[in-house]
Amino acid sequence: MANLTYAINSSLDGYIADENGNFDWSEPSEDAHTFFNDLQGSVGTSLLGRRMYETMRAWDTFDHADLPKVQRGFAEAWRATDKVVYSTTLDAVPESRTRLERTFDPKVVEAMKDQADHDLSISGPGLATEAIRAGLVDRYVLRILPTIVGGGTRALPDAAQVDLTLNTTLRFDDGSVLVDYSLQ
Secondary structure (H helix, E strand, C coil), X not given: CCCEEEEEEEECCCEEEECCCCCHHHCCCHHHHHHHHHHHHCEEEEEEEHHHHHHHCHHHXXXXXXXXXXXXXXXXXXXXXXXEEECCCCCCCCCCCEEEECCCCHHHHHHHHHHCCCEEEEECHHHHHHHHHCCCCCEEEEEEEXXXXXXXXXXXXXXXXXXXXXXXXXXXXXXXXXXXXXXX
16 A cells, blocks of 8 residues: 655744745755655655646646756656646646546545555645545644744644654754654
């Protein structure tokens, strides 16, 4: 059985974006980017909410030849990953290796985990909330940045209790800290 990983950047006060939707404060340093490249390389399928898909689809669509090596590495890992986009408003998802689902069904995701050869990831706090509340997320990887934004989009859901075991911590050059937890 594959694991489902929720990996996200978070402000110190627990937000992935501020009240205006800005998240430019979370741009990773090269060593943080390298970590996420390796993590993405281990993923066979990424489950995405609509807004996260709209943010991340650029990695599928732009010419990355002129990017720095670390960003090219992420683009290559991203393009090699199958994607499932959950949306009731999108008409289509034209990128290769990408399919559209209208509803999040925990039983379908559980079956995907059972059948997968590689781990799965989930992105987007709304979608992740559904998976967390359904008990589907096996691993939580949070990069905590040294900034307080005071409000916005929460990284983790309210009213969900999950007991975890610490796998590792890492400190990156930009002062951010990564915490990696798994279910107990």
